Amino acid sequence: MIRQCKAGLLLSRALFANSWRWKASSASERALNYKPGQVIHGFTVKEVTPVSEFFITAVKLDHENTGAQFLHLARDDSDNLFSVQFRTTPMDSTGVPHILEHTVLAGSEKYPCRDPFFKMQNRSLATFMNAFTASDYTMYPFSTQNPKDFQNLLSVYLDAVFFPFLRELDFWQEGWRLEHENPTDPNSPLMFKGVVFNEMKGVMTDNQRVYLQRLQNKVLPEGTYSFVSGGDPLDIPNLTWEQLKHFHATHYHPSNARFLTYGDIPLEQHLQQINDDALAKFKRINPQADVSAQKHWDAPREYQTTCAVDALAPDPTKQTMVSITFLTTEITDVFEVLTLNLLSSLLVVGPNSPFYKALLEAKLGTALSPGTGFSAGTKDTFFSFGVQGVAEDNVKHVKEIIIKTIEEVVQKGFEPERIEAVLHTQEIEMKNQTTGFGMKLADYISTSWNHDVDPVDDLLKLEEKINRFRQSIKENPTFLQEKVKQYFQNNLHSMVLTMSPDKEYNQKEAELEKEKLNQKVKALSEADRKNIYEKGLELLRFQTEQLDASCLPSLKVSDIEKTIPLTELEFAYAAGDVPIQYCAQPTNGMVYFRAISSLNTLPEELKPYVPLFCSVLTKMGCGVYNYREQAQQIDLTTGGMSVSPLVASDDSNLDNYEQGVHFSSSCLDRNTPDMMHLWSEIFNSPHFDDEERLHVLVKSSAQDLSNAVPDAGQVFAQLRAARTLTPAGELQELFTGMDQVKIMKRIAEMTDLGSVLRKLSRIRKYVLLSDNMRCSLNATPQQMSVASKEVEHFLGGIQRNKKVQKTVRPHIVEVLDA
Incomplete structure (x- = not known):
């Protein structure tokens, strides 16, 4: 590491040293003492598995009363991580999981304080705090190097997700509401407002994200993936406060929860706090949040959609995106998922890949289209080949080139050296265990674990899967060609998606929103209008009042180590x-x-x-x-x-x-x-x-x-x-x-x-x-x-200066010491 300033060096040294501490009695070694069947604070140990690839001992547990799943990754890393995730499967595009993610952070029973994440920033030494809404799950992770800080943050997170207020005012603020343009003037026009509503309006102005969303919705048209989990601005105003509370009651329950902890803090501490503060207060339910498999089509399909004009595009006359997408395998088939991941690198990554040559070097477009390659963020995975920056009259040719390139790959296969390069990249990824490693593991595990893939045997034991892949190639030299033929050449569940710019796109979207607004306004009675005005004033007072954040836990000076571990240089x-x-x-x-x-x-x-x-x-x-x-x-x-x-x-x-x-x-x-x-x-x-x-x-x-x-x-x-x-x-x-x-x-x-x-x-x-x-x-x-x-x-x-060159800007000085 190169230091950027003295304070920065000390922090870098501390992070690096703490991330790689390895004691004689390591956290991983201590975790081997747990035995299957052992009951710890309401949790029963199911498996204890060493994972040598990552210097981890994985402990899998179940909570007896609720059925909550728990995975502890014991590793000698002081940057301890916690996450809890829930399977959240929307059946409409009102954005209920996204709005819920925001609303649970607007105050809870133990911590009646809005936005605890933001307010904990100056009360914590967290190295990471966030929350994510994916297509079918919601995740709340944090990490910190301070054990007391870990307890504090864990208390805040548990209370937020399991015991939030979910007040109607919180729903109006974070989700959507009808409110006067000027809340203090009842004669000003009514309009849609709300944090998530406005956030998703912004998202829908990003052509890349619009294309990705449409692609997923169209290739997986049955069930939860046909909807916008973040919320479609035209559908968000259909969500009610009662529906939000019901979604929380059925989805944010320990029976639908997967807990993960990582690092060197003893497991017993985590289990006791999680059980006592949250899980002991619940009974087991059936959350009924399973995701059904997508039915395979018997014929290809084709769709066209539009987007806004990109004023910054490299070529204003070439702004079309086009791709061909194939439904592949379920995420539960971990070896096929690995194979498709490796195929993705071989087919579309870098100048030696066939689709880079066929699409970009042939100047059919400026860049590969969003989502090109293998997508494993849903239960049913899919694979796309596409390009953006295409002339609209060239779309047909692009589709022909994609089909032709697939045929050539089936015939010719891949050079052994390219396959070895991809496998080398996998080996590097396993070896490259730097700071923030706990969060990387949590992110890697989350999607598959959400669909009951074994996070240890199927996901963390990567070396076994790589060896199996090598053996498959050795035993069958055409193994990858057969996979290309199976998934792309002979696959009827394929879809062409074309998105072209429309000069009137933004105007049309604004008109649709106006029409939606008019429908809502016309249905209002005089009592409704009076209530909206009064609630707007109430929300304004609610937003501006100074709340006491003293309820939130805070570190004391005595909780912090007096010295910073330094790394020898x-x-x-x-x-x-x-x-x-x-x-x-x-x-x-x-x-x-x-x-x-x-x-x-x-x-x-x-x-x-x-x-x-x-x-x-x-x-x-x-x-x-x-x-x-x-x-x-x-x-x-x-x-x-x-x-x-x-x-x-x-x-x-x-x-x-x-x-x-x-x-x-x-x-x-x-x-x-x-x-x-x-x-x-x-x-x-x-x-x-x-x-x-x-x-x-x-x-x-x-x-x-x-x-x-x-x-x-x-x-x-x-x-x-x-x-x-x-x-x-x-x-x-x-x-x-x-x-x-x-x-x-x-x-x-x-x-x-x-x-x-x-x-x-x-x-x-x-x-x-x-x-x-x-x-x-x-x-x-x-x-x-x-x-x-x-x-x-x-x-x-390497070369040196033959003569001393004059510094061209005297006020610029070197501030980084060697």
Whole structure:
């Protein structure tokens, strides 16, 4: 890790040290003492299973009185995590699970305080707090490194989900209501208001998310997946307060709950608190929330839909999205799910995949369509092949190319080296166990566990499934081709979905909302209107009153460790004067390399092109490798190689900041020489001479930026607002804000990118130099010596400045120490 400031280094050290603590008597070892049949605070132990891949002992339990399922993942990690999830299966698009997720956080029996998450932020040391509404479940996770804080947060979460107030005023505020435009003026027009109502109106302006929602609704038209779990703005006003309370009573019940805890806090503490504070107050029920399987079609189907025009699209005349989607397997068939995941990487990921070549490099579109690849977020999984940025008159050709490419894959199969690269990526994912690992596991488990897949034997024991896959390939060389034929060529449950822009889309949506509003208003009596006005005033008082947050638990100074555990660091110099920070850690056989190269000497006219330089540097080819070979080598020998712009402010002086380029990669320790060789080739011989390749990358990058604006509008607004406050804010807007969106759109519209290639070559001469750099290396103590020699060899082999270059902006200073 590279420190960004002294305080940041201390925090990074603490996080890293705590995340990898491994004691003689570890949490995982202690958990092995539990025995099946043992009863602990109302829970019965069902299984105790070591999972060597993740240094975990998994303990599965059931709560006797309610049937609640419990999974404890004991691991020597002080960043302890809790989550509780409920299967929430809406049967309409009123958004009841989404509105309920908001409303339970508006006050509970023990904590009558609105928005406890927000108010706990300055009373807690939580490393994560949130809640999620998926298509068929709702999840409430948090994590913290402080045991007392864990108890506090657990108390708040349990009371929120099991004993919320669910007041009518909370429903009106969080869900929807009719209210005067000016609540204090009864003569002002009535309108729809509500947090979730407005949130989903925003979601439905994002073409990417609209397409994904329509795709799921159409390919799974029977049952819960045909509805919008987040809520359709036109349907949300159909939800009543009584329906919300009924949904909570039947779905937010321990009999429908799955609890997960992770980390090094003893299991008994969790079980006692969860039982005493919540579960002991319930009896078992049948929640009747099962999801039925989708009936397979006997013929393909085709649908068309519309969306708003994207003013930031790389090509305004090409804004259609089209895909072909196939129903695949149920999520309960874990080996088929793994196979389809691996197929997804082979078919659609990276420049060596057949659909990347057939759709993007053939310039049929600017980027793959939303949802392309394997989707396993529902009980019935599906697989899509598609592209966006298509000319409307080219849709038929795209469909033909997709079918043709499937046929070619069935005939030719995949190169063994590509299969090995995908399997290597899986191995990296298992080994790469960094901070926040508990949340990653909870997220990975949640969807399948929701449909009663065994979270331990079926999900955590990945190595067994990978070995079975390897054996299947070995025994049957056409194994993957047969899967492609089964799921895509001979599958009648297939769907073509086309979405094209409509200039009047927003106006039509506004008219539909107005029509819905008029229907509601016309049905009102004079008494209803009076009640709406009075309730509006009541809600206004309710929203503005100062509530006492003292009911919420808080940490005391005595609850916090007086000292911060520090990680041992070593500092050295290589290639003369390049600083290197070494940090030996039990990294599970992984090596992590980081570097920062200064931009202080880069001419101002090249600054706007730095983000593009970073995004294409590892994708254009280098040294003896063309871009396809480079991508293959990265997949075969590393866990990824990333390059990104860096802007780091000095908190003690906001006029000072560091500007640079951040290089990052990881690999299995056996591949360290290969990883550093790739960096050497990238630094010494990057390919900036392939204009056709750059065209593809620029179009894709511009499309990604355009797609990001509606999804993260608040981020772009914040960057825009901050650009005049500090020099760092100005540069951050140029690198990642709307300025960069406009720059990339302009570049994407250029027919000749020769001038851009020349600018990228010029940037290289300022950035890819050893005397502008500092590095860090993390590896196991056993591998540090070998890894450090490879890094030193890399630094000794890259170019240096032949002459001292003048810093172009004197007020920019280095604030990061080596």
